[in-house]
Amino acid sequence: MSRIGETRVGSVSLRHPVMTASGTAGYGIELGRYLDLSRLGAVVVKSLAHFSWQGNPAPRLAPVPGGMLNAVGLQGPGIAEWIEHGLVDLERTGATVVLSVWGFRVEDYVTAAELIAPIASRLAAVEVNLSCPNIDHHSDGSSHQMFAHDADLVTKIVRGMGRAGMPLWAKLSANTTEVVTMARAAHEAGAEAVTLINTMRGMTLVDDGRRPSLGNGAGGLSGRVIHPIALRAVHEVHAALPHVPIIGVGGVTNGSEAFAMMAAGASAVQVGTATFADPRACAHVQDELDSLVRRRGVGDWSSIIGCAHGDGNR
């Protein structure tokens, strides 16, 4: 099916609003067997740190009705290794590449930015994963604290990532009531856009309630079950900060859910957990979104972004 034209996220122009969500499409060309990666808005790779990391103990995944829990724990080879292998493979496919970055401390992000700066021209943007555990806060005894709960840390990290010299997308969490405050802090610190949302914290028990299903105890809830939460976060941030581009992510499994994200205020949409059930999910969501928008007689994306607020046909 022919596609509707490009969309913009801040200064970044994308072939299509639909892209992969970090952590659900590998580091490189894993999904290339199932779909044409060059037709996606972008391939957002799993979050990488400046160091390699082994992740959490197994089991790391647990199905729940309407989604899944994961505690993969950001296992990965590290940015330098990825540049040599994953990035090179992705470039051969013609895909638009977005690198996602994580760290335990502010300094980890600064080091990552320094590694990225020399390859800036090979990436469309860097997504700054602010929704991962912050070990400085853990050592204070406050468990499960994330950067995206603290506007001061969000500001420091986004500023530090500025050294990459690239468009930055700040990936935030809805595990806070302060999502607008975090989005404002990220944008004022230099993030061109915010990605909403990462997984919601949750857990399930097994063995007649004797132990958690995940080796890590709690984990991140994703999939259709979180779609209304993601939609609310996108709507809330767009209402408060209509000038800040948003990438909507959370439980998008079809064209209507992608459309809803855009109507709520997202300029682009990511598909995550749906890919585990169907590795072609991104392409299906693209096709369905295109036909839905065509049926409405809309020829460009900007006229649907935020239309649920009455600011559609801008």
Ligand SMILES: Cc1cc2nc3c(=O)[nH]c(=O)nc-3n(C[C@H](O)[C@H](O)[C@H](O)COP(=O)(O)O)c2cc1C
């Ligand atoms: C197995 C798994 C691994 C993930 N890894 C990352 C990651 O490395 N970095 C990140 O920013 N988000 C990660 N996420 C979160 C997704 O990118 C996405 O924000 C979340 O799952 C909500 O979207 P979904 O419901 O479409 O999956 C991961 C999600 C899953 C299910």
